[in-house]
Amino acid sequence: MPGGQMKTTLFYGPWQCRRQFVNQCQMECAKESHTLMGCIWLADIKLDWVGSLIVLPVPVKAGSRYGIYHCCCNYPTLPKAVKEVERKRWEKIRDSFRDGWSKKFGEWPVDGGISWPGHHIRDLWHGGNPVDPNNIIPVQPSIHDEFTRAYPACYAGQAPWNTVGPDLPYSDN
Helix, strand or coil: CCEEEEEEEEEEEEECCHHHHHHHHHHHHHHCCCEEEEEEEEEEEEEEEEEEEECCCCCCEEEEEHHHHHHEECCCCHHHHHHHHHHHHHHHHHHHHHHHEEEEEECCEECCCCCCEEEECCHHHHCCCCCCCCEEEEECCHHHHHHHHHHHHEEEEECCCCCCCCCCCCCCC
8 A cells, every 4th residue: 555554354253243243233124124133244354454644654563343233133934945046146156256256355364275165244044145246244153153053043133143342352463
């Protein structure tokens, strides 16, 4: 970047949602005439910039965060056959999606020669769009398994996903 360097760090949950996310989820669910059952904070993108101002040679540090969370509204579930059709839609575009993602953000993460799964933030079973780039993030396989285990409890309104968590549930030092 002109005048400095950008560093991106991705922290993975799952964590309980902070108050702001829960409030957003309540509004999102209500807007669609649904009830909020829970909220899962999936990941946190931390962006840090270090450099100097172009006009004044003054050293500057800046940063921001972007939380990726999922609202578990009481969405109806899709029949298994329909969900499988949606999964096949994802499988058909998966490689081209990863290529497109790599062009924007760097190589799609790989572990031991195997690509990380693409996690659908709004899951396919509850009507998530299988090919929407804003609904898919790369996730380590072990973390993806944790997400998969947490979603049913979130949709069932079970702890800890039905309560508010801390503003920042991890240390990034």
